[in-house]
Amino acid sequence: MARREDLLKEVGVEFSKRYGVEHRVVVLDVSREDFIGQLASATDDLDIGLVVSNAGTGNPGEFLKLDRQLLQATLRLSTMAHLDITHHFGAKLAKRRRGGLILAGAMGAENGVPCMANDGAAKAYVQSLGDPSQRLATVHSPAVAIFVRVMFRISLASMRTRRR
Numbered sequence: 001m002a003r004r005e006d007l008l009k010e011v012g013v014e015f016s017k018r019y020g021v022e023h024r025v026v027v028l029d030v031s032r033e034d035f036i037g038q039l040a041s042a043t044d045d046l047d048i049g050l051v052v053s054n055a056g057t058g059n060p061g062e063f064l065k066l067d068r069q070l071l072q073a074t075l076r077l078s079t080m081a082h083l084d085i086t087h088h089f090g091a092k093l094a095k096r097r098r099g100g101l102i103l104a105g106a107m108g109a110e111n112g113v114p115c116m117a118n119d120g121a122a123k124a125y126v127q128s129l130g131d132p133s134q135r136l137a138t139v140h141s142p143a144v145a146i147f148v149r150v151m152f153r154i155s156l157a158s159m160r161t162r163r164r
Contacts (some may be wrong), residue, residue: 055081078122
């Protein structure tokens, strides 16, 4: 699922060839409040075992100089989309008693990044939601649980820059 249909089709074909899996292209804007109903309708007939939520965007700038509506839209995209996806698919994974959720995080979630106050705060929500110590659901026994993991990359170039 993504907004860029051509890229999504290309990636889907590549995954099908490389891993022998089926794919379905679903074009949605996850910043819209009504997206989860559309996503549920488009995927309810599938047995999904792994969900990767990579919703988010960055809008660097001085917080007070950024448009308030832009800040709100960014917050909706970078928090509520993850909440909706995690809640919907987490319930499905709990019902099937296996599977995984990966939430894509970002630098700045723990310590902040200059000129990224709103984005860092939003990613802190994702970091907390996906913290492995947070058990989102216990299914029939404490031994069977659904956990979510947050992942983010730090580029080697940025690491080199910080070391200088």
